[in-house]
Amino acid sequence: MKIEANTPEEYIAQLPVERKQALIKLREVIKNNLPDGFEETLNYGMIGFVVPHSVYPPGYHCDTKLPLPFISIASQKNFVALYHMGIYANKNLLDWFVAEYAKHCTTKLDMGKSCIRFKKIDQIPYNLIAELATKITVSDWINFYEQHIKR
Secondary structure (H helix, E strand, O other), X not given: OOOOOOOHHHHHHOOOHHHHHHHXXXXXXXXXXXXXXXXXXXXXXXXXXXXXXXXXXXXXXOEOOOOEEEEEEXXXXXXXXXXXXXXXXXXXXXXXXXXXXXXXXXXXXXXXOOEEEEOOHHHOOHHHHHHHHHOOOHHHHHHHHHHHOOO
């Protein structure tokens, strides 16, 4: 599902009605729980929460013109997606999330490396996503990124 937008608001405005409320709520949950220093933007055609160049000038190693990505949300063809680079990079955080997911949801966890797919949007565990958003500060993410990911 490709959406052409320049801002998170434009992105959300183009969503189908059944997805719009879920993305609005997911966006607010993340914005209200992320530690200070992350910035909301449109990144890779999704709503993204990044470490801006003003905080981390080197940017993302794959494309240094881009800020360092952290969390993204998107409406994909068959699901709502949450991309969390911390889960991808930090096994302890992944293990915590997998264990907690089972406590919050009756549906099976549908997950790739950093992508959590929600096919049933009425069952998105917003409280769990809120807690997940609090787990890594900007400085924690930069340090982890430089030690384990950046080449």
